[in-house]
């Protein structure tokens with residue numbers, strides 16, 4: 587091997603180590619606090635009362651083994667955001683990292699705009715999602731569509747996914763190990779899409795992304811600043827189907843979300 591080839595390989599290795607190491611975990615990815623938006627209206631946008639977390643979520647450091655699930659398409663400079671995400675989606679659909687692959691019809695990676703300012707993160711696919719391959723397409727999804735319609739946000743302008751990409755049997759909540767195994771895909775989605783707002787739909791999403799000790803009933807409706815993003819926990823739409831009394835607080839939460847979304851994304855209003 588020539589000296590030139592050796593240097594090129596060394597440079598590639600260093601880039602790979604930097605990408606794979608520095609942002610290979612969701613925990614790391616969420617761990618750096620930054621300044622609040624400079625010109626926010628405190629009545630409508632995240633304010634000084636908002637919580638500020640420092641990587642206390644349930645995600646543990648993703649191991650080298652997890653990082654080597656597949657070749658990282660983000661290292662290929664020839665790929666654009668759509669292609670990188672598509673490549674991760676393909677890897678996810680072939681994934682057998684946890685036992686949930688055994689009973690799935692298909693993995694549900696996520697859907698939406700790869701340039702989205704806002705990402706919605708639910709818990710796990712249900713029966714309809716498992717069958718159709720898209721997130722939030724069952725009854726809870728229809729309710730979510732109505733909520734989005736009410737705040738004049740199109741599904742096509744945001745990105746929607748779940749903490750875990752394969753349906754747990756009987757729609758049970760995913761186990762801790764399954765959440766851990768799947769964390770790498772969500773961390774990559776967040777890294778590539780880079781949304782300013784993440785809406786945590788339900789307890790699992792809130793615990794996984796904001797604080798493993800979080801109680802959704804106490805935390806919902808409060809903006810949380812983690813890294814350079816704002817997180818808003820609220821109830822999962824499925825919880826509203828079980829308990830219609832939760833509709834009012836969720837509506838209030840989405841009013842806040844809409845206000846901040848319009849504030850940072852004025853061309854969409």
Ligand code: SF4
Nearest residue numbers: 681683684687752768
């Ligand atoms: S739930 Fe996630 S980690 Fe488990 S098999 Fe499906 S894609 Fe892989």
